[in-house]
Structures are given as structure tokens and as C-alpha cells.
Amino acid sequence: MTIIQQNNKKILRFYGLEAARFNKGGCIYLDSAATTLMMVNAKEAADRFLEYYSNVHTNAHNKAKISGICLEWAYQKVTEFLKCSETHEALFMGSGATAAINGFAQLMRFNFPSRRMVVISSMEHHSNDLPHRQNFSEAVFVPLSSKGKSAGGIDLDFLNNILEENQGRVAYVAVTGLSNVTGVRTPLQQICEIAHRHDTVVLVDGAQMVSRTRVDLTALGVDAFAFSGHKLYAPGSPGVLAIKKNLLEQLSPIYVGGGIVDDVTTSNYILSSKLRERHQPGTPNIYGAILLAYAMHSLIEYGMDYIEEHEQNLCDYARKLLTQIPEVTCYGCIDNSAGTNSGCITFNILDLPHELVGRILNDHYGIAVRNGCFCAHPYVRSLLQEELWELDADPENPDDINRIDSFKGMVRASFGVYTSKQDIDALAKAISIIVQNKTNFLNNYISSSIPLTSSVSEFNPLKLLSTGNSQYEI
Structure with missing residues (x-):
């Protein structure tokens, strides 16, 4: 059993989990850098x-x-x-x-x-x-x-x-x-x-x-x-x-x-x-x-030293898997040694807009990630500058300008104490499938205005808050 598995099991025992004790809601939640889930205890x-x-x-x-x-x-x-x-x-x-x-x-x-x-x-x-x-x-x-x-x-x-x-x-x-x-x-x-x-x-x-x-x-x-x-x-x-x-x-x-x-x-x-x-x-x-x-x-x-080790191992493991997938670019890896980054990994897939990748991960694989510039535009711009410069675009063509705009961002998967090695495996597997089927996905998502799922527009906050039943699957 790896340290990640040992630590994750210890965390689950400590909180009395069932990962539902963190209200994961049925999805693979990889958006903890935006907000972590509630510690139910x-x-x-x-x-x-x-x-x-x-x-x-x-x-x-x-x-x-x-x-x-x-x-x-x-x-x-x-x-x-x-x-x-x-x-x-x-x-x-x-x-x-x-x-x-x-x-x-x-x-x-x-x-x-x-x-x-x-x-x-x-x-x-x-x-x-x-x-x-x-x-x-x-x-x-x-x-x-x-x-x-x-x-x-x-x-x-x-x-x-x-x-x-x-x-x-x-x-x-x-x-x-x-x-x-x-x-x-x-x-x-x-x-x-x-x-x-x-x-x-x-x-x-x-x-x-x-x-x-x-x-x-x-x-x-x-x-x-x-x-x-x-x-x-x-x-x-x-x-x-x-x-x-x-x-x-x-x-x-x-x-x-x-x-x-x-x-x-x-x-x-x-x-x-x-x-x-x-x-x-x-x-x-x-x-x-x-x-x-x-x-x-x-x-x-529990011990923050254990949590630090858990998150560090997850980050190193995710970086190892994603950098091995063709046409995937990972960002911010200052060197190739472990331990230089923690908590999240950001990436893009060649020729796929970041928002589209996030939607595909949600709609087809139940994986919650974040896309965009993460309220850090200057830093993200410096990371993407080389790629955006290489795009073949006519600055006088509105369609080309819109296409470039769709690539001004990246996808971020971020972790918490409830994240497991299996969650990272699921992410890497999903990205590999997306890379192999880019044309199909591009054809299926015709415009950026399509809803994430057909039922989102029917979501009823009051019904959820009053009864606990929203009739909506995450």
C-alpha cells in the first residue's frame, strides 16, 4: 500500500468517512483550490x-x-x-x-x-x-x-x-x-x-x-x-x-x-x-x-505534516501521469524534481479550448475541475505567451480573434484531504480518452453556449433547500 493510500485511509478513519462526510456529492471533486468541501464533523x-x-x-x-x-x-x-x-x-x-x-x-x-x-x-x-x-x-x-x-x-x-x-x-x-x-x-x-x-x-x-x-x-x-x-x-x-x-x-x-x-x-x-x-x-x-x-x-x-505529504504525493503523481500523455502541456513545473509544486496541476490539451475540456470532464466523466485564468491573469498570460504566439491567426479576422480568445486559459485540477490516487487515475484516463477522440468531442460541442447538462436549467434551489431533493444529478 502506497503512502497516499495509507494516508487517505487514515484520513477517512479519522473523520469517520465514507467520503460523503465531506459532501462530495457523487462527483470526483478536483476543484479544492477554488473552495474545499465542508468538513462535516x-x-x-x-x-x-x-x-x-x-x-x-x-x-x-x-x-x-x-x-x-x-x-x-x-x-x-x-x-x-x-x-x-x-x-x-x-x-x-x-x-x-x-x-x-x-x-x-x-x-x-x-x-x-x-x-x-x-x-x-x-x-x-x-x-x-x-x-x-x-x-x-x-x-x-x-x-x-x-x-x-x-x-x-x-x-x-x-x-x-x-x-x-x-x-x-x-x-x-x-x-x-x-x-x-x-x-x-x-x-x-x-x-x-x-x-x-x-x-x-x-x-x-x-x-x-x-x-x-x-x-x-x-x-x-x-x-x-x-x-x-x-x-x-x-x-x-x-x-x-x-x-x-x-x-x-x-x-x-x-x-x-x-x-x-x-x-x-x-x-x-x-x-x-x-x-x-x-x-x-x-x-x-x-x-x-x-x-x-x-x-x-x-x-x-490529525497532523498537518501528514496532509502536506499526502497533497505533495498527489501533485507529484498527477504531474507524472499527465506529462506522459501526448498533446498535453503541464504548466509551472520549474524543474523536473518532485516537491516543487503542491495542491494543483494546470494543463491544456493541444487544439482544445480549456473551457471545452472542463465541460467534457464534467459531462462525460463526472470530474469537477476549473478552467480559465483563475483570477491571476498576468501570471497565466506569462505561462501561455509562447503557445498563443504560435497560433496561426489573422489579427484582422474576427473569427481568428475569437478562436485565440478561447485558448487564453487553462484547466486546473486541485486536491484536498479527500482526494485519492484513484481520483488522479480517473482524471488521467479521461484525458487520454479525450486526446484520442478530439474530433468527435469537437463535433459534439458545436458552440460554447450549450449547457453543461440538459437538466441544469431545471435546477430548483428552493426545492433543494426545503426538502433536500433537487431532482438533479451532479
Whole structure:
């Protein structure tokens, strides 16, 4: 039995699975980079909490006291999971990493107005790119360390030079921990050392990293770390910003309201003496925080080292199988050694638009993948540039332009703790069949406007939510 099989069986036993305990819904779910499926035992734990649910910010009655204790436990579980209990505070912000990153950008702009430059890697999701451009007058992009179909990584020499030349002007450096496009890992410790040497801080988009690898913010030296609970097996939970206490102490809040003050008069207000509370106005998403914290508790109990090994092995195995299939191009493999990518694999099939491949995998093989540019247009464009240049097209011909547009993207298969080696085998087998029958598939899918399945248009949300029966097969 392989390590993948052993780990997967251990995971299934730990969660009491039947993979249905993750609500896989009958399909082979390879879209975990977009959102992970619900960890059902975490939902059950959060549902048990609802018996005691109340708003916090008072000790006048028992429900409020219990809710406050549980919410405090959730905050502590986040920093325990990220191994930064002594160094960082956790803030719950909005519905995902996007809100947390926007909040950080606004905090830094508001509190450090003389620092008008941000430095951003060229692999970023739009959520770790556009907020910085919107809030700062100058954004510098760090080039990739490799080019073409293997593009990925960060040019550390460029990073060092740009920070040295602009020391005192840079508000922060924004990088991903793990690319949502290719799974390329970022050398966070080296980046933090370079940034700190030049008097600036580092914000990490950890949305892909947090569910796939063991994270130790203290050891890495990361100043701020944003992630989404919905990508950590807890859909409906909040976004999180874990930020160094000594940095947060320097920041006046940008969002104000109830719960952040000790006193208010018509002429003044006094912020809370508690550091975290100054930046958490209003009623928090208490249920979502409990849901996320229990998911983290379960992952800690199981062991993130095992999960990291499981996901790494799946990624290496998928890359090995797909690169052996003729007419399939895989992206972002910086070198041929194992361990350089994790969590996902992106690919295209020669002469087949990426959207069509995704639809065929869904319609004919029950495999859920994602296609497009994954909200990372600059990075995807750099990966595809050579291929798009090679397309034989007349720039004056609208049909040729539309044909090129259909190839501006790729297909991504991404993994979770519930993904098995058998899921990867099914994907590779399906892709092999598609390659062998390209002409038939192209003839069967006449236009991009055809529905995924004939029954999708009849799907009734209210019937599903009211009765649990949608009369719809995934």
C-alpha cells in the first residue's frame, strides 16, 4: 500500500468517512483550490454550539458568556494552528482572504502615508494584487525567476535590489505562499529576511498554503498572513488576518463601530485597551469562527505534516501521469524534481479550448475541475505567451480573434484531504480518452453556449433547500 493510500485511509478513519462526510456529492471533486468541501464533523460541532449562541460583548447572561468563551477559543485556535500564539493576533475579516487583504492594505495606507510604494510578486491572485494598486500610488512587480511554460518563482535578486533602492518608501511586500495557478511554492523565509533587512514588512496570501502545508509564521518571520476559512474545509467561515502584535500596535483602526471602544462622548472616543478588539467592530461571524476553529482543531489532531505529504504525493503523481500523455502541456513545473509544486496541476490539451475540456470532464466523466485564468491573469498570460504566439491567426479576422480568445486559459485540477490516487487515475484516463477522440468531442460541442447538462436549467434551489431533493444529478 502506497503512502497516499495509507494516508487517505487514515484520513477517512479519522473523520469517520465514507467520503460523503465531506459532501462530495457523487462527483470526483478536483476543484479544492477554488473552495474545499465542508468538513462535516466541523459543521456538526458548530451546530451543537448553536444551542448556546448569542451575541458577545456582555456577561449579563449565560448564552453571551458561553458565546464569548467559544469565540475566544476560536481566536486562540487560529494562532495555535499557525504556530504564532505569542507573536501574532488573529482578526476575523469578511468572508475570505480578499477582505483580509483589502483590510491590511487600507490599514497600511492609513497609518503609513509616507510609504506610497508596494512590491508585489508576478504570481499573485487578483485579491493580492488589486487592493495594493488601489491603495498605493506605485506598485512594482517582481519578475518571475523562470519563463515560458515553466514560469514561476520570484526573482530574489530583483526583490533585494528594488527594496534597497527604495528603502523607507515601501509599505510592504505582497506575495503568495503557494500559487493558486501552478502550486509553485514561495521561499517565504528568504523573502522575509530580505524585506526586514530593508525596513519593510511582508504580507502573505496564504489561501492556498494554509490547507496544504504546515505553517509556522513565527519561524518564517511573516508579518501578516491572510487566508479564507472556506478553503480550510469550513465554508461560511470568515476570512482571517494573522498579524504581528508589534505591527498591529502601531495601527489605528480603519473600521469603527460598536465593540472597539472603552468609552464614547460627543467630542471623543477611547479605543479598547484590548489590542484585537480595536480592529473587530460589530457583531462577529461567531458561528463561522467556531466552524473554522473546529476544522483547524481536527487538522491539528490529525497532523498537518501528514496532509502536506499526502497533497505533495498527489501533485507529484498527477504531474507524472499527465506529462506522459501526448498533446498535453503541464504548466509551472520549474524543474523536473518532485516537491516543487503542491495542491494543483494546470494543463491544456493541444487544439482544445480549456473551457471545452472542463465541460467534457464534467459531462462525460463526472470530474469537477476549473478552467480559465483563475483570477491571476498576468501570471497565466506569462505561462501561455509562447503557445498563443504560435497560433496561426489573422489579427484582422474576427473569427481568428475569437478562436485565440478561447485558448487564453487553462484547466486546473486541485486536491484536498479527500482526494485519492484513484481520483488522479480517473482524471488521467479521461484525458487520454479525450486526446484520442478530439474530433468527435469537437463535433459534439458545436458552440460554447450549450449547457453543461440538459437538466441544469431545471435546477430548483428552493426545492433543494426545503426538502433536500433537487431532482438533479451532479
